[in-house]
Amino acid sequence: MxxxxxxxxxxxxxxxxxxxxxxxxxxxxxxxxxxxxxxxIGVDMPPPMKAHMLTNMRGHQQAVADILAALAKSDGAGAAKIAETHLGMGSPGSAACKPNAKSGGLGEMPMMMASHMPEAMQGLGMAMHAQATKFAEEAAKLKQGGDPRPALAELSQVVQACNACHAAYRLQ
Known part of the structure; x- marks a missing residue:
């Protein structure tokens, strides 16, 4: 046993x-x-550019989270500032979607990244950045106690633009 x-x-x-x-x-x-x-569609980028782009996208996610927190406090001006600074047409991340634009103080990275991005991917990126600026304009109109739905509808379009790009492309 x-x-x-x-x-x-x-x-x-x-x-x-x-x-x-x-x-x-x-x-x-x-x-x-x-x-x-x-x-x-796989997008092949050299490791430093891939890391830079992934950092940008994580920054975009954080910006959306910060925008939602501002909207929860009825801080339309704060949400607008976050959107324009971090996501909008004037944001540093938008530079890679504008291959012919001057990168200003951002160095050559945005232009090099754009050279590795398919044109349609750049277009989706530009659509997101343009929509973020449109959201910022709408959010800036939001007053304390006002109706946040118009701003939220625009923010929804920002997220949908992100989703469209992520559904079509992946970094390799």
Whole structure:
């Protein structure tokens, strides 16, 4: 009996390990299948440009979060300033979507990034930046206790422009 218990324990643990390994394999295969069906257009960028673009996009996400926080406090002016500074046509991130524009104090990175972005991707980026400026104009009209719905409708268009680009392209 003393010998059978450790043997039974080892067999049981082996079965648990085999089951866990099978689940891990299944999960891995599901992930690989999803990746294989990713039909977005891959955009190849050198690592420094890719890192820069990803940082810009995370900054865009943070700006939207900050805008929502400002709107929750009925601070239309604050939301407008965030939008124009971080997302709008005058924001640093918009420079990469304007390949022929002077990059000002941003150096050569925006022009180099634009040279790696498909024209349609640049167009989607410009649409987002233009929509952010339109949102900023609407948010600036929001007074304390006013109706935020017109501004929120414009902000929704900003997010939809982001989603359109992310649905069509992926960085490699």
């Amino acid at each position: 003393r010998v059978l218990f450790p043997v039974a324990m080892i067999c049981g643990l082996s079965l648990l390990a085999a089951g866990a390994t099978a689940q891990d394999h299944h999960d891995h295969m599901q992930m690989m299948s999803k990746m294989a069906t990713d039909s977005r």
